[in-house]
Every structure is written in structure tokens, then in C-alpha cells.
Amino acid sequence: MSRIDGRTPQQLRPVTIERGWTKHAEGSVLVSFGDTKVLCNASVTEGVPRWRKGSGEGWVTAEYAMLPRATNTRGDRESVKGRIGGRTHEISRLIGRSLRAVIDYKALGENTIVLDCDVLQADGGTRTAAITGAYVALADAITWAQTTKKLIKPSRKPLTGTVAAVSVGIVDGTPLLDLPYEEDVRAETDMNVVCTGDGRFVEVQGTAEAAPFDRDELNALLDLAAAGCAELAELQRKALGTVLER
Amino acid sequence: MSRIDGRTPQQLRPVTIERGWTKHAEGSVLVSFGDTKVLCNASVTEGVPRWRKGSGEGWVTAEYAMLPRATNTRGDRESVKGRIGGRTHEISRLIGRSLRAVIDYKALGENTIVLDCDVLQADGGTRTAAITGAYVALADAITWAQTTKKLIKPSRKPLTGTVAAVSVGIVDGTPLLDLPYEEDVRAETDMNVVCTGDGRFVEVQGTAEAAPFDRDELNALLDLAAAGCAELAELQRKALGTVLER
Amino acid sequence: MSRIDGRTPQQLRPVTIERGWTKHAEGSVLVSFGDTKVLCNASVTEGVPRWRKGSGEGWVTAEYAMLPRATNTRGDRESVKGRIGGRTHEISRLIGRSLRAVIDYKALGENTIVLDCDVLQADGGTRTAAITGAYVALADAITWAQTTKKLIKPSRKPLTGTVAAVSVGIVDGTPLLDLPYEEDVRAETDMNVVCTGDGRFVEVQGTAEAAPFDRDELNALLDLAAAGCAELAELQRKALGTVLER
Amino acid sequence: MSRIDGRTPQQLRPVTIERGWTKHAEGSVLVSFGDTKVLCNASVTEGVPRWRKGSGEGWVTAEYAMLPRATNTRGDRESVKGRIGGRTHEISRLIGRSLRAVIDYKALGENTIVLDCDVLQADGGTRTAAITGAYVALADAITWAQTTKKLIKPSRKPLTGTVAAVSVGIVDGTPLLDLPYEEDVRAETDMNVVCTGDGRFVEVQGTAEAAPFDRDELNALLDLAAAGCAELAELQRKALGTVLER
Amino acid sequence: MSRIDGRTPQQLRPVTIERGWTKHAEGSVLVSFGDTKVLCNASVTEGVPRWRKGSGEGWVTAEYAMLPRATNTRGDRESVKGRIGGRTHEISRLIGRSLRAVIDYKALGENTIVLDCDVLQADGGTRTAAITGAYVALADAITWAQTTKKLIKPSRKPLTGTVAAVSVGIVDGTPLLDLPYEEDVRAETDMNVVCTGDGRFVEVQGTAEAAPFDRDELNALLDLAAAGCAELAELQRKALGTVLER
Amino acid sequence: MSRIDGRTPQQLRPVTIERGWTKHAEGSVLVSFGDTKVLCNASVTEGVPRWRKGSGEGWVTAEYAMLPRATNTRGDRESVKGRIGGRTHEISRLIGRSLRAVIDYKALGENTIVLDCDVLQADGGTRTAAITGAYVALADAITWAQTTKKLIKPSRKPLTGTVAAVSVGIVDGTPLLDLPYEEDVRAETDMNVVCTGDGRFVEVQGTAEAAPFDRDELNALLDLAAAGCAELAELQRKALGTVLER
Secondary structure (H helix, E strand, C coil): CCCCCCCCCCCCCCEEEEECCCCCCCEEEEEEECCEEEEEEEEEEECCCHHHCCCCCCEEEEEEEECCCCCCCCCCCHHHHCCCCHHHHHHHHHHHHHHHCCECHHHHCCEEEEEEEEEEECCCCHHHHHHHHHHHHHHHHHHHHHHCCCCCCCCCCCECCCEEEEEEEEECCEEEECCCHHHHCCCCEEEEEEEECCCCEEEEEEEECCCCECHHHHHHHHHHHHHHHHHHHHHHHHHHHCCCCC | CCCCCCCCCCCCCCEEEEECCCCCCCEEEEEEECCEEEEEEEEEEECCCHHHCCCCCCEEEEEEEECCCCCCCCCCCHHHHCCCCHHHHHHHHHHHHHHHCCECHHHHCCEEEEEEEEEEECCCCHHHHHHHHHHHHHHHHHHHHHHCCCCCCCCCCCECCCEEEEEEEEECCEEEECCCHHHHCCCCEEEEEEEECCCCEEEEEEEECCCCECHHHHHHHHHHHHHHHHHHHHHHHHHHHCCCCC | CCCCCCCCCCCCCCEEEEECCCCCCCEEEEEEECCEEEEEEEEEEECCCHHHCCCCCCEEEEEEEECCCCCCCCCCCHHHHCCCCHHHHHHHHHHHHHHHCCECHHHHCCEEEEEEEEEEECCCCHHHHHHHHHHHHHHHHHHHHHHCCCCCCCCCCCECCCEEEEEEEEECCEEEECCCHHHHCCCCEEEEEEEECCCCEEEEEEEECCCCECHHHHHHHHHHHHHHHHHHHHHHHHHHHCCCCC | CCCCCCCCCCCCCCEEEEECCCCCCCEEEEEEECCEEEEEEEEEEECCCHHHCCCCCCEEEEEEEECCCCCCCCCCCHHHHCCCCHHHHHHHHHHHHHHHCCECHHHHCCEEEEEEEEEEECCCCHHHHHHHHHHHHHHHHHHHHHHCCCCCCCCCCCECCCEEEEEEEEECCEEEECCCHHHHCCCCEEEEEEEECCCCEEEEEEEECCCCECHHHHHHHHHHHHHHHHHHHHHHHHHHHCCCCC | CCCCCCCCCCCCCCEEEEECCCCCCCEEEEEEECCEEEEEEEEEEECCCHHHCCCCCCEEEEEEEECCCCCCCCCCCHHHHCCCCHHHHHHHHHHHHHHHCCECHHHHCCEEEEEEEEEEECCCCHHHHHHHHHHHHHHHHHHHHHHCCCCCCCCCCCECCCEEEEEEEEECCEEEECCCHHHHCCCCEEEEEEEECCCCEEEEEEEECCCCECHHHHHHHHHHHHHHHHHHHHHHHHHHHCCCCC | CCCCCCCCCCCCCCEEEEECCCCCCCEEEEEEECCEEEEEEEEEEECCCHHHCCCCCCEEEEEEEECCCCCCCCCCCHHHHCCCCHHHHHHHHHHHHHHHCCECHHHHCCEEEEEEEEEEECCCCHHHHHHHHHHHHHHHHHHHHHHCCCCCCCCCCCECCCEEEEEEEEECCEEEECCCHHHHCCCCEEEEEEEECCCCEEEEEEEECCCCECHHHHHHHHHHHHHHHHHHHHHHHHHHHCCCCC
16 A cells, blocks of 8 residues: 555654754754645753752643744644644643653752754654654753853763654555645544653543544554654654764 | 452452432442542433434533542642543543543434543542443433433433443552552552453453563453453442332 | 412522532532523632732632533533633622622631532522532631641631522512513513622612613512522522531 | 711711713713722713624623722732623622613513722722712613614603612711711621612611621611612712713 | 824824822823823832742843723633733833833832732733833832832832833834824834933834835934933923822 | 844844745744844635625635744743633734735635744844734735635636835934834834835834834834835745746
8 A cells, every 4th residue: 555655654754853943942853744834943941940949859741832833834832822733732741741751850959951842744654743843942951051151060861762653544444644635534443642762652532532442452553653652762862973063 | 468458359449339320410439449439420411412313313422520629639620721631531531531441422412421530539440430420321312311300211221331431450460350549559569440240341451550560460450350341230230220210 | 370390489490509529629619590500610729819929818719610511502602712701700709799798808818719600400590509509618718727638727608608609580570589581581671699698789780671670670680689599598598407428 | 965077976078979980981980989989981882792682682790990099009910810700790789680670671672771980099998989970870870772873762761760779887886877987897787788669678688797787776777778779879869860962 | 294193204193101000009000191101000019930040139020911892802811712812911121121220120129019000991002101211110110119018128129210102103204103093004014112211212013014214214313212212201300299198 | 313123223133924834724834033033924715704605705804913922021822821811812903904005805705825934033123023923824824725725716816915024213313224122222213114015104103112212213113014014925925936846
């Protein structure tokens, strides 16, 4: 079976991870999974939210949003509507949880890092691209906090591992990796999987869109996702391999 | 290993499903999973949201909320805060999707059913209790729409199956079924699973709270959850077995 | 004249006051006036709002709300609308004022008690049932604060009396006590009266719905209400007579 | 006993009712009760809210607000806070109900009149001054709708009577009429009474501020209020006696 | 060419500046430019917003609003809509900036003055009338803070100059000063100019409504505005010439 | 005098205008004025807002926003705060008015074009860059509507001219063109000027930040701005010179 863009079922879209994309943020990554492009900016501030003060532990959180015309038809701005929608809330929380899974709060110290993931162009898989890119921005921000700003001792290791995410789904009975929008809307089952670089799971969110799925289908999707995440972890390592001047 | 309430790892808490709990709603169920109590009211209205008009298809949606003192310490009302939190949004959407997985929109016709799931008392697993109870309220509401109000022909089958949900988690290395609050906060991994009555999956949402989980742990949790959902499906069938006078 | 439910004009509906209805709140009462059912939860916290700090005085406040399907047709959630309606505001303020009328702030000390009155099922008189039930929850919460939590010395008397409320109205020219919804909508005049246990007035709120009322009608309604409140005070005393294990 | 401004207990403050105070509104009245000044503007529009369309009946509603510095210390704007407070809601609803008590909806036809009551300067009794002034603005607006705009036939009588309001209260044991702010804050009991021009009651809202009140006190307050309203009704008649050029 | 109200192109409407218009505010001015009437209340409070604490410098800010029926057709209240519109924001900011242009923050000390400019009746030029009146209220408030409340030493000069504003526009090719609503809606170009008493510019805001304007037209408008502002500065000086008893 | 980036006072920063930057929008331009980068997406929809229906005329509007970390320190999201700030409102309105100055509504027909201007990176002059880029996106969107979608006849000319904008200001007494952030915060006077391609003014917004300015300074700023806009108009023409495949 051939996919709409010619890929095999096990193949990721072309993935790029550009560091230092904007000049102000302590970590700034433009990640693209095919035509999905997400700008991930990491902001470091000394101190933590009030409920965490005096704990000696840091905090990492995330906010996800889409530009109004990131999608095929224009969506109203949530700032204009005066409220954040359920989907936005859900994805922001997912990104935050995923990144915190590889954070050692004690090593981070009482510092806060906010990850802003703004989708500039959407073509399916925006949340998984956001997690994958945000991890790299987070790593850069921590390096900055250790070397430039001296907020964290260089000997500490606030990151306990790496984290990446990918979507998988069943389209016309075939399990596929990394679905673009056109496949996504046709998927019977849709799953987002977040893995650490050592192959364990951080989040598994599978949803039956058109028809409930059985254990075999679930297993096939998990296999695909685990392989995809491993590939993304490798791309993250490569992207972080070069020194970033700031 | 013995659990805090003396159950085995594979055992559900005492579950009760009381139909006709309030008098106004077309379906009204008080469901309890141990000390977790959720009131699930189904409201039927003729017609559908604007974006669905003329399609000949119906709609099912859900809203989840907690009373301020359902929990151990009082939470501020979302109506007073003027906005709905991310967790509330997320759970409302999950309940809606879960129920829609067993709905035949065509058979429902252009009718809307809203499920209000209000947690009167919380002790872990509120979203899974809500889904399990809401299904029964939905079934009653559909019967009402077919027999009392004649909105849907009795020959149609708007429900394509049954749906129930349960939480599972790993506490101190042991996979456990149906976690109360005290176990939930100690869980390394937490998963909510929604199944149809014939044993397929509708939603699988696993989250690493303290440590990423591997494939074996995931499999153990899925086994536990599938068995728990099967038991709940049986309890739903029993609860719906008696005729409800209204 | 015979009323729709067979009562005499001077007769209350069956009233029940169940204490300890939920397990988390310091006072938890399910009160019912016929088919009107209100859950009244009292939450005690040490400390007072900022504007009262250092005064040595406590604070008591209330929030009233209806579940969406407490009524015959579903009402939109105020949390979803993003704002609280005028009626909700008005009733929350009335309940708070009524309870504060029997509170000695000095004896309460710098502690705050919030009464959450959530209508589970509505059939007229929800605000008067809420006041009547909330008083009992408040009394339980104060006992808890004195005996279990030791926030208030047992020798102090934060409650200076008891308080209960009832609705009265004129239907087809006849003054009636404790109107259910069906009578309420037909009433020419509608009055809510809050009395202390010793027969004095805390609030008198009379409204001409269909036609202005004269002094004689007003007097007849006040007589009815005073007698009704006295009966409710007796029921409150009985409900509080038994020791509540918590 | 002598009051702070030298009045007898039964005496109103100087009351002025200026019609035609602004040029745009169909009825525009600046009413003052002593130093309390409220601008009451009536706006007439053809048509009614959607829920009333096709009924052949009109609608009258009111909105009350205070300028930020109408009071001794500046209050935050409700527009800036993004929400309307409970007190504002409550008073707006009271004004609307009071005016509707003298409206014949059928005679009004499918027209809507909105009364905006904006407090320019506050010194106690703003809601009662607002009702008293708004009635006059409403009368002018109806005349305009009948004569200038021809929305209502001149033979119809949309007003079935007149309506005025006054506050009464018990200060140091003495019942007093029309309390300025300084007396109001010291009152043990506070009551707002709305009467028709023929001496019947539209609203009676009595609140025990410091101590519950007994039936005798209630009667004394009602006597005072009824006499005060009769005097205000006379002043309204005088104010409306002269033709208003517009 | 003759204007609708008989003025010459260079002529202001009749301008009045009434000080001490309400009794509570530290400065209270009713300013009128023809039928445009704006109530400008200045409120003084000790202390400054948090971001300015410890700086030894004061703050001056403004809020502008319109009563719903200040205009020919009723506008919805921003408090009811739950949000402030762009126009309101824009004008509030303009007034604040204009007044701050003549404030010496150091001389003011850590005190805050808020100017509330509420349009009671609108007929064009509300923002320029507001600035012109607010300056006078500000001057009175500063005098009060120096003499009555002793917040500022009498030797200090928090005001470095005076400020006034006027609108100009091109109607049918002719530059006109101080446009009423009827001219304003027909203007091809519309400009608001804020000047100090010594003839320098604080704000110049020109907008092409119907057609872009060239440099000559711009110059003609600036000439008109500068002359108008000079005249207003003279009226402000006269208004402030008499001692205000408070 | 030498500027911080070595430019002469009369020199623009390097300006780039990239068309077709995202794939979904009908016009999509990334404009940069030095380090200021704004993504301008134009969205075309058939039909107009309700208040314009049946007029035969179109509508053009704009929304401006900043990504949270477009600036040196992170700003809270307006969607999270639940309200749009005054500055955002003000700039959105300015962009809309500027573009409408070159639109022939009749030629546009009943179509709406929304310009979303999202600042990806800010370094002063974001509103002027947004106007300059949005014009190009608007031109592309109109071409698309004429040629691809056939909403507008190719013979019509909805654009009556071109429009561009630039900021000018006085820093240390010297008038400068196109200020980056570092100069902007030091400017005594700050002006934004919007011109048509034929050299006329659409908007002139001058503000005295530190000191009022006189007529000579104003003239010097206008000269600089007019020359800068002419240069930008030339760059716009060049950018639009090449055919854009879509």
C-alpha cells in the first residue's frame, strides 16, 4: 500500500529541528514534521510559582496554541473569544507532563521554564511535533541557565533523559506512522505516543475515532510508535550535537 | 499484597448504579465506585447544533464537573472563576467521545442528548465512574425518546453497543485495578481505559506519573483494565434489566 | 380549597434533613422540602479574607448553584457561560446574610466557613430549603471546629441562635405556605421569609408577581411564614439532637 | 430625636426630579434624594427580545450602575473587572421588576424600553431614587413612543399606575425614613419598599443588618415607607404635570 | 461657508468647565464642548501600583467610558458584555498619556491619581473634552493632596504645565475646528491634537477617514488645532482662577 | 551621529518581504524590519458581517498579536488572561483602518478579508512592519480571489493604491527613521506614519514620550517618515512583481 505522500507505513515525514530560531528565548526551536511547523520557545525565570516556594524544586510547564490561519480555514483567536478551548488545554497539559517526565526538579532548583509551542502551520501531528521540538528547546534553555546565567550549577543534571512523541493511526485497516491531516481525518483509530530516549512510555493516548480497536491493533500501533520515537530521539541527539552560539 | 481497603489487585470497589435518581432528567443515574459518587443526568432535546442541521444525524455530548466540596479540601467554583479548567475540559471531552463510540448518529436522528456528570463525592476514578454511569443514563434517555416522547422510531437502534471505563495503575510496582484517591496519588503510572461491552478499546490513556513505564507494565495494566471493564459491563446490563417507571 | 398535592394552605411539604450526607465536608446536609433537594456542604478553613485579617473576627459566606438538570428543562452551566447570573448572585448573598444573622464573629475567631448549597433537584423553594439546611451544616461544622479540630474553644458560642426560611405566596387569592414550582409560577405574590428560632425576622422579601398586594395580604403572608419557620426550627432542633459520628 | 441633617424621622430628604436632562434618550430624568443623584435614561426600541417575539407583548428592563467615584472611595469599574457584581445584578433586577409591575404588556405592543440608571453621586438610597426617577423617564418614553414616533396608539394605556420607592431603617431603635449613607451604615434593620401610587406594595425587602427585627418594628417601618412613597408619588405627578418639549 | 451651528471654521463650540461637580472626588469637573458633556473625577490614593513601589515616583492614569445612552442610539454596557472595547481602551490610554506629559513623577511622590472620564452626553469630541476637563480635575486633586490631605509638600510642583485637546477635521474640503458629531461623520480627515499650554504638541493623531490627506491639509489642521488648544488653555486658567471650597 | 546599528538617521533597517510563507492562507507574508519579524496571513471568505449584508460592499479587518516570547521577557498570553489588552486593540484597529484606506468596498463585493499579523520576533516597529507586510498579503489574497476562486471579477480593482508604514522618533535631539527597540525606549518623541504609495498620509500618530515637541520637530519627523514610506512602497512593488504560484 502506498500513502498519499508516497511514504511506507513505517516512515516518518521529513523532520527538521532548527535551534536558535528566534533571538530572545533561552531555547528557540522551529520543528517541522512535513508541513507541520511549530515554534517552541523556552523561557527561563528564576523562582517558582507560589505553591512551590521554599521546596528547593523547580517547575516546567507548557502552553500550546495555533495561529488563526495555521489551518486550512481560519479559526477564531482564543484571546478574542476570551477563553481557551478544551483541545488547547488538553494539549498544553500533555506537553507539560511529557517534559516533566524527564526533569529532576531538585537538580533544576527553584527555577521555572515555560515552553511556548505555537503552531505556525498545521498538517496533522502538531502536538507530537511540539513535544519533540520543545524537548530540544528545553535542553538549550537548561544549558543557558547553567552556562550563561549561572542559575544552575554545571554539575547538576536537570534532564534525566530525552523525550519525543509521534502519532500513529489505522487508516483503511493499515497501521500508519506520523499521519498528516489528510490521513488523520480518515483514521479509524488515532494514537499519540510519548517515549523516552531509552524506549519507555511516558504517555499513550489512543482514541477510537470510527470504530473500537482490539488488542492486536493496539499492539501494532505501539510497535510503530516506539520505532518512530526512537528515530526522533536520534534526530534530537543530532540536532543538539552542535554547539549553539547565543 | 494487601490494598488499603483489603481488596485484591484485580478487584473492583463495590459498584452501585441507581437509575431514576432525580425526577426531571430523561435518564438519571447515581453511580458509585466505592466512595466516588457521580450523578449522571441525560437530557434529550429535539434538534441538533447548527453545524449538524439537515444532516439527518444526531449528537451526543457531555459535561463533567465537581461540586466544590466533593473533594477533601474545597475547590473554587469554575463559575465563580469565570472559566473552566483544563482538567474539566479534558474529562468532559473524554466522556463525550466514549459515549459517541457506541452511537449510531443516523439511528438517533436529529436529536441531541447531553450527559451532565456531576461528582457529588470524589475518591479517585471519577471520570471512569462517570462514563460507566452516563452510559446507563444514556440508554434510559434513548428508551424514553423512543417510547414516551416518540422522537425516535422503536425499530431503530441508536446504541451500537455498551461502554464502561475503569482506572488502573502501578503502585509500589504492583498493577492495581480501580484506584481510590489514596492509591492514585501514590501511583507511578496511571491509566484510564474505556472498553465496549464486547471487549474492544475505545480509549486508552496512560500517563507516567513518577516514572516511564515499559511494554510489559503496559500489557499488565491493559489486562487488568479489560477484565474490570467486562465486569462493569455486566453490572450495567443488570442495572438496565429492570423496567424503569417514569 | 385543596392544593395540588392535597396539603392545607398552612401545611409544609414533607421536610427531611439528613446530616453527614457526604464524607469530606465538615458539615454536610441533604435537605428536602418535598421534591426540592439541596446539598448543603460546610467547609471550615483557618484564617479569614484579607480585608478582615487581624480583626479577631471570623467570616461566614455562601454559594448557591443549581445542577444543569435540577430543573424540568436543562439550564446552561454558569461555568460554561463564563459568568454567574443575577439570580444566582442574589440567592448566594441572601443565604450568606441569613446565616451571618446568627453568628457571633468574635466567638468564631479568625476562621472562615463557606456554605455550598447545590440544588440537586428543584421544585420551588430552593433558596429557603438551602437556608434551612445550611444552618444545620453550619452547626455541624462549628461543632467539628470546636471538638475535632480545636480551632474554637468549646466554651465559645459562635451561634447566637438558629435560622430557617420558607416561601409563601398568594395563589388565586389564597395565601399558601411552602409553594412547589407549579404553585409558584401561578402566584400573584411571592414572599421569602427568614426567621430566627425565637420568631424574629432576618429577611422579608415580598414581590408582586402579577398584581401589587395590600397590607392585609402582606400580614396574612407574614403570619403563615412565621408559623412555617417555627415548625422548621423545630425540625432543625430534632435533626441536630442526635450525635453525628464523623 | 434629631437626625444628622435635622430632619424628623418621618421626613424625606429634598427630592428633585429633572426631566429632559440629556438630549438623546426618549426619557431622561436626573433624580436626587438629597445628595444621591441618579441619571435615569429610557431607551425605546421597536421589537422585543427573541423569546417574546410574536407574543404581541412588550418588554421593560433596567440596568443599574455606579460611576467609579460616585462613592466616597473609588470603586473599580465592573467593565474593567470583566464581570458584574452581585449587588449590581440584584438592584438592576429590582428596578426592572418594579417598573414592570405597572406595565400592561399588551398595551405596550412589541416594543422594548430599557431604563439605564447610573448613579452619578451616592449618599444612600440609590436604588429607591433610581426606581422613583426611572418611573418618570419611563412615562416620558411612552409618551414619546405614542406621540412622536407613533409606535403605540395614543388610545392605549401601557402604564397601569405609578410606582415609587423609598428606604426605611431602624437606627438606635428609632424607625427612620429615607436614610442617607451615614444613617444607613448604622441601621440595625434596613428596608426598601416599592409602592404603587394607590398605596399597594410591589416589593418589600427587609434585612436585619445588626439584629433580627420583630413584627412591631416591621409594622412601624411599613407605615413610614407607605407614607414616604405616597409623598414621592405626588412629586412624580407634579414633575410629569408640565409638558416636556423634546 | 457656514457651519451647521453657525460657527466659523476657526471657532470652538461654547465650552464650560464646572469644578466641584460631585462631592466625593478630590477633583470633579463637568466639562462641556457644546452638547458633549463629560464628568471628570480625580481620585487620589496614597501609594503606587506594585511595579512602581520604592521608586519615590507617583502615577497618573485614566479610564474613559460612555453611559449607554450618551449617544443617539443606546450602546450595550461594557460591564454587561464582560469586556472593554478597543475604542474605550484606546481613549483611556490617550487621556492617561496626555496628562502624564505634564506630570513630574518625583514631585508627585508615591501617590496615584486616577481620572475617571465618563461621558454623560456625546456630540463629537468626547476624548478631547475629557482631556481638557481631566486636566482641571487633576489640578484640583493635586491642590487637595497638598493642602487638605498633606500628601505632597506645598513647595513641590507635580504639574509641569497645562494640557488641553481639540479635534479638527476636513469637511467638504474645508478644515474645521472642534467638530460636533454631525460634522465628524462627514469628515474626510479627522485629527485629535493635544497641546501643552505653551503651545507644544503632546499627541497628534490624524486619520484619513474617506481619503488620504496631503502635507498642506495636515498643516492647515495643525494650525487650527494649535489655536484652539491655546484658547482652551486660557479657559482652563480662568476656571482654575477662583478658589474652590471643598 | 552614529546609530547603534551603524545606520544613518535617514536609513531603514534591512527589509525583507517573503510571500507564500505558509501554505494555507490566501496571502501569506513574512515581513522583517531588521530583527522585527511579523507573519501576515490574509484569509478570504465569501460574505460579510451581518451589519453589512446586502450592501454589495466588502470588508477588510485585521488582528494583531505577539507570541509570548517575541519579546525579551515573556509576556502572558492574552488567551490565558481571558482578555485583550489596550495596546493589542489599538494596533489591530490601526492596521485595519490603514488597509481599508486603499480598498474600494464596491469593487471588493460582499467578501471579507481578515489580516492576521502575528509578531514572531519583536525589535521595535512591529505595527509598521505589520501594515507594510499585510498590504502585500492583502494584494495576494485579492489576486487569489480574482483568479483562483473567481469571487471577484478580474476587471475590478478592489485596491485603489498601496499602503506602507514606518516609525520615526527623536532620540537625543536627532530625528531618526525606523527605530529598533533600543532606540524606541530612549525616544523623546515617537511617531508612526502610514502613507499611500503616492505619498499622501493615511495615519499620523505622534506621541511625546519624554517631552512635548514643537512644530519644527514635527515637520522633521514627517519628512523622514514620508521618505521612508516611499522606499517601503518601492520594496512592496518589487516583492509583488514576481508571480506567486500557489
